[in-house]
Amino acid sequence: MNHPTHIDVDGLRSIFASRCVVDDEKLLESFSLDQVGDERYAQRPAAVVFPETTDEIVALVKWANRTGTPITPRGAGSGLAGGAIPVAGGVVCSFRNMDRIIEIDVDNLMVVVEPGVITNALDRALKPHGLFFAGYPMSEDICFVGGNVAENAGGGRAVKYGVTGNYVLGAKVVTGSGDVITLGGKRIKDVTGYNLLQLFIGSEGTLGLFTELTIRVIPRPAQRAIVLSTFSSSGDATGCVAALKRELPNGPSSIEYIDGTTAKETDVSLPKSQRTGIPESVNAVLLVELDGDTDQTLSDQLEAATGICERYNASILERGTDSNAMARSWKLRKQIPWWAKRHAGPWQTLEDVVVPPASIVELVAAVEELRDRFNVAIPLFGHAGDGNFHLVPLQPADMKLEEWDETLHQLLDELYDRVAKLGGTISGEHGIGRKRVPYVRRFIGDYQLQALRGIKKVFDPKGILNPGVIIES
Ligand SMILES: Cc1cc2nc3c(=O)[nH]c(=O)nc-3n(C[C@H](O)[C@H](O)[C@H](O)COP(=O)(O)OP(=O)(O)OC[C@H]3O[C@@H](n4cnc5c(N)ncnc54)[C@H](O)[C@@H]3O)c2cc1C
CATH class of the missing domain: 3.30.43.10 (Uridine Diphospho-n-acetylenolpyruvylglucosamine Reductase, domain 2)
Incomplete structure (x- = not known):
């Protein structure tokens, strides 16, 4: 065009x-x-x-x-x-400016919102009703619900509750041709024709613009607890993840991984009162969150989770329902992307690879191998319970920018090869956007790419919506 x-x-x-x-x-x-x-x-x-x-x-x-x-x-x-x-x-x-919560339908367990509602503002509105939008991402303080749906965002609790797309029941959309279509609605079940709603979810603004969304909500879990554990071996930490998912009776609501160096350096960058005090010898950290409706359920879960972590040689740093300890632990995890961004230099990338959950042991080992071979620090963190990891290679202080560009490309090239071999793909939750377009072909075949182009043509015949995002324009 x-x-x-x-x-x-x-x-x-x-x-x-x-x-x-x-x-x-x-x-x-x-x-x-x-x-x-x-x-x-x-x-x-x-x-x-x-x-x-x-x-x-x-x-x-x-x-x-x-x-x-x-x-x-x-x-x-x-x-x-x-x-x-x-x-x-x-x-x-x-x-x-389109930030109205149009309806909180308590009996149907649904809300109708405009796309510009800040995700956390929706949560605050749901709280007095004892309700919860479980498919939110960890940028909830800043991002909009429309952006979450357009990206099919995941988040800290996807391991138990699933991603944004699992909660979208309906959408009003203006397509690229200027037609208004209403997909889905206040229905839990709907098999009327092809599932166009799910096609638009995660379409990154390339097919249509959401102007209204119907979202399913759930009763808010009454209580939460955390176990923050440290490991001297990353293999123990990743091995522990599958056991936590398999053995916890009520399922963990979050299992977040942070590599040891990044956890330590981010922790000391925080004000003293907010630090968790990660010890020097640590190679990996797991933040496990549990939720439940009764004291008994939660204490059973806590005991079981602690036992599993200890079986994998963990030391327990924080444990329980204390709100300060929970806030400290989540602060550490949420600070990591900002810390990495500050240290990554001008030409930087935050990766979002995803592999089958049981393959995270091999994924983390592969990243550590790349780190040592390329001699580049690589903060590694993410939603270990979903097999979805983020990594941010840091430009070494003594490397020129042009050389860094080449090194970074080689490193990512190898990373994507390893991810593909493990049955993974290039993005679990952040999307393709403009940034990953050059790599999409490696993960989807010609037939699929042609199908994507065909779908784009149906809803956006003149290619005016977000050209160059997901597929080359
Ligand atoms: C610190 C940090 C933590 C993060 N944590 C997570 C996480 O845990 N999980 C996760 O999935 N992501 C995470 N993200 C990424 C990001 O916050 C999410 O992708 C979020 O859903 C984007 O929402 P947004 O409103 O900012 O959308 P934008 O960035 O503004 O847009 C995202 C895409 O949606 C399209 N879009 C936006 N609104 C509409 C609309 N109304 N109709 C059609 N298309 C639209 C845009 O064109 C674009 O392609 C994180 C980001 C940061 C900075």
Whole structure:
């Protein structure tokens, strides 16, 4: 698709008036990148619009089809794959103003929301009703529900509760042709035709724009507890994960892994009162969270989890229901991506590989081998219970940027080969975005790629929605 060199500002202004921004350099700049962290991806949009209704979005998409202007939908811009990075000279459609919780339907255990609701704001609204949106990601303080659905985000509790897509029952969507379709609804069961709803979930803004979402919620678990354990061998920690999943009667709600060096360095970067005090000799850390509805269930779970960790030679650092200990442990885990981002240099990447859960033993060993062979520090952390790991290779202080670029590519190349051999793939939850497009072919075959192109053509015939995301434009 050839994009116009000049944007039809009058056309946009006739839809959005002052909610169309074209001349605020600072604002346009702030929409040129998401959390992908590598400035080389930055693209300045020609305009950012802030719609408030589905009708305005229909008008926007029709205008874009008429003028051949690309649109990039944007939630909070917390994505880690470049999915919300615009095409230079295109329009960003920000969902910031569409942030209403339309209905909390307690009897049906469902909520209806606009896509710009901050994920944690939904949780706060559900709490007084004793309800819970379990499919949230760990960026819940900043990300939007629409972004979660568009990425099919996972998160800290996916090991027990599943990912965002497991909770989406319905969506109102404006497709790339400007048609409004309603997929699913307030129904637990629905086999009426092909499952288009699941096709749109995780489509990263390339097929349509969500303007309303119906989400299933569950009764909120009454109590939580954690076990934060340290291991002198990473093999013991990864081996322990399968045992925790197999043997815990009520299932762990989280099993998060952090490599020892990263855990120690991140811990000491925190204010003293927030530190967990990771000992020097540690090679791996597991944060296990449990939940339950009675004291008895929780204490049985705690005892069982502690016993399993100790069987794998763990030392227990924190254990129990104390809210400060829980806050400290989660603070450490949630701080890791920010700590890694600060130390990774200007050309950086946060990877999101996923393997069959039982293969994490081999995955972690492979990353350690790459770390030693390339002589590059690689913070490694993630949702061990789901087989989904994040890693951030750090540019060595004595390596020039150009050399680093080559080293990083070689390292990732080998990593992806290992992941493929283990039956894994390139992204578990962050998506393909712009960043992973060059590698998609390695993980999906020609037939599948052609099918994706065909699907894109059906819903977005002129290719105006997020071109270059997931598949090459
Ligand atoms: C510290 C940190 C921790 C994170 N932890 C997790 C985690 O645990 N699990 C996880 O899965 N991710 C995680 N992420 C990544 C990110 O937060 C999630 O992918 C999140 O779901 C993105 O939401 P967002 O609102 O920021 O979307 P954005 O980044 O703005 O957009 C993401 C994609 O969705 C599309 N999009 C946004 N809104 C719409 C809409 N209304 N209609 C159609 N398309 C739309 C965009 O075009 C883009 O392709 C983390 C990120 C950070 C920075």
